[in-house]
Amino acid sequence: AAGVIQSPRHLIKEKRETATLKCYPIPRHDTVYWYQQGPGQDPQFLISFYEKMQSDKGSIPDRFSAQQFSDYHSELNMSSLELGDSALYFCASSLGTSGPLDTQYFGPGTRLTVL
């Protein structure tokens, strides 16, 4: 079965640079979530989209932005990178019609290292 695809899998950037992470949801899934997991920490919700509209917002820095495109893939844009942005970034997708019953399927993550 098709899974969530994230690219790139690894990314190394310098401070103050920009980065773009991409997420391709499972086919026919219309909802995408982004989570950040720092070293030794639990995943933290950043932002989500349903049918190409932002649906919820978590602890996403103002330096980050995201969008969902017409083909439902999503991109997380990160600017003015800081050392503290080094983390695993997970994308998850779901069929956003079941509210608290929807199952989120996670991708393998993108490991971002900021030097």
Place this chain on the structure above:
Amino acid sequence: DAKTTQPNSMESNEEEPVHLPCNHSTISGTDYIHWYRQLPSQGPEYVIHGLTSNVNNRMASLAIAEDRKSSTLILHRATLRDAAVYYCILRLQTGANNLFFGTGTRLTVIP
């Protein structure tokens, strides 16, 4: 976000049952109880969910207390592949659909 409390870590011998507890004393009547797990170097994955009744699926069983203030995830025969961090998450009937990952339980399976 509705709060859950889990032990930081647990150990189990391989091929023995494992009971992972979760307290959620502030749960409301319409909150669903979900369990996800995160295997090493992987994204989280769904395990099971329930509302009031006990639930079984191919991965695990979920036992929910009658007052719903606690629940237990049961792995019937732990394998080395079950070593992971297990998260008990309350999903609210209304509001945001994102998952709130508290501090889960790190399960170590001893061969």
